[in-house]
């Protein structure tokens with residue numbers, strides 16, 4: 223089971239890179255071409271190299287504001303791609319295509335390189351005679367480690383540049399919202415009160431024509447060589463080592479993000495308060511992959527909530543807007559937790575005196591992944607995941623609870639499957655969501671949480687609409703039979719939907735088993 227590793231490395235652990243970097247660049251797309259040429263920079267000065275990562279937009283990007291002329295670059299980094307999967311990487315390529323277009327409209331070009339940023343960025347900074355290198359901060363252990371390594375590599379290469387990290391990914395950086403003793407909040411309600419009441423920055427304007435340099439003007443032709451033709455060439459999924467996604471992945475790019483946000487802000491946000499927990503009502507924003515890759519800025523989303531609140535017709539409508547803002551706060555809460563505890567990706571956040579005795583159950587895990595557990599709401603969610611690379615939050619929780627409590631399978635197995643299948647996979651929210659569902663996470667509740675998949679189905683999919691959409695075997699089943707499927711007798715099940723599986727576990731028995739496992743972990747008598 224693979225996961226973004228967290229190595230507690232410090233800057234001094236990185237080997238000096240200059241000696242090896244020419245070789246490391248060979249054969250790596252633009253980076254390789256850069257390596258083959260000589261390094262004679264043009265006379266242009268005042269160039270700022272901006273390294274795009276999860277901020278694939280030009281509007282509402284604080285790192286792009288300023289007087290220097292901008293040379294943007296994205297680096298396909300094998301160390302990061304190792305944790306990628308077809309849905310996220312396909313969305314990423316769509317987002318890069320859109321970003322490249324935005325730069326072209328401004329007379330510039332997005333440089334697309336492949337290789338180790340510790341070698342690509344110093345070479346490029348040297349080649350364009352950059353005064354500064356900027357990027358927006360990300361919060362995983364791997365990202366922090368990479369930031370330190372790139373800063374060290376720039377210094378080591380003797381490139382005289384200012385390195386500046388911006389906080390464009392969040393409304394409030396981790397160090398600005400803390401408990402009284404300066405540590406991160408582990409209780410969401412405390413965090414929310416403080417986060418909500420803080421003033422929020424407005425989105426910054428996009429750079430205009432003239433602010434952006436064309437690399438063909440900034441980098442010497444001879445030096446740039448073939449790269450001048452291919453600077454904006456996107457690799458294919460196959461070239462990056464990925465198959466096509468199994469799912470129909472939602473459109474990427476800034477236009478798609480802004481269309482979603484505009485529709486949501488005009489209408490859906492006012493029913494978000496009442497409808498957001500009902501998967502069939504399609505009342506959530508679907509912005510998660512855009513917020514993950516930054517094809518929309520969070521300040522822009524916040525501004526939309528201000529506009530919606532100002533236009534709200536009554537108190538209920540304003541409360542609905544507030545319910546959505548609370549979700550944006552969850553996003554930042556988990557990013558702060560990850561920043562403070564990068565190990566939450568692989569280790570329990572909450573300590574139990576004894577190990578939780580997870581079960582090894584390959585057949586149960588397979589049935590869960592394939593949406594064949596015989597629990598219709600769980601199966602609908604797992605099939606939506608494969609079909610759309612996205613799942614409604616309520617159903618993510620129910621499916622995660624089923625895996626970790628009813629099957630008593632380690633949350634890391636579920637995390638890994640979601641990572642491979644979700645288009646919005648985000649280390650912070652995935653670790654936060656999985657550990658919350660598994661009762662190992664940042665959570666104010668001292669008790670072990672269970673979601674009964676039958677009552678969840680009755681409450682949140684009362685007409686069985688969501689299940690019918692994703693589980694065709696149950697399309698013609700009466701609604702009661704959908705909810706009660708796990709407790710129907712075999713004869714009834716065979717008469718109603720002969721092709722849909724019987725439940726793989728008895729909920730009552732397995733509920734008891736999970737309680738015992740958590741009591742043992744807590745050391746209860």
Ligand SMILES: Cc1cc2nc3c(=O)[nH]c(=O)nc-3n(C[C@H](O)[C@H](O)[C@H](O)COP(=O)(O)OP(=O)(O)OC[C@H]3O[C@@H](n4cnc5c(N)ncnc54)[C@H](O)[C@@H]3O)c2cc1C
Nearest residue numbers: 506507508509510549553615618646647648651652655656
């Ligand atoms: C087990 C589990 C795993 C999850 N994994 C991810 C993940 O990998 N990536 C991801 O973006 N979200 C994850 N979530 C959180 C949540 O399910 C999704 O953010 C949400 O369903 C996305 O749909 P939306 O954009 O329509 O959300 P909306 O309801 O419209 O919310 C707006 C935005 O707020 C943020 N948000 C909403 N709910 C949460 C939450 N509970 N935690 C953190 N941020 C939230 C997201 O950025 C979302 O796009 C997970 C939740 C669970 C229970």
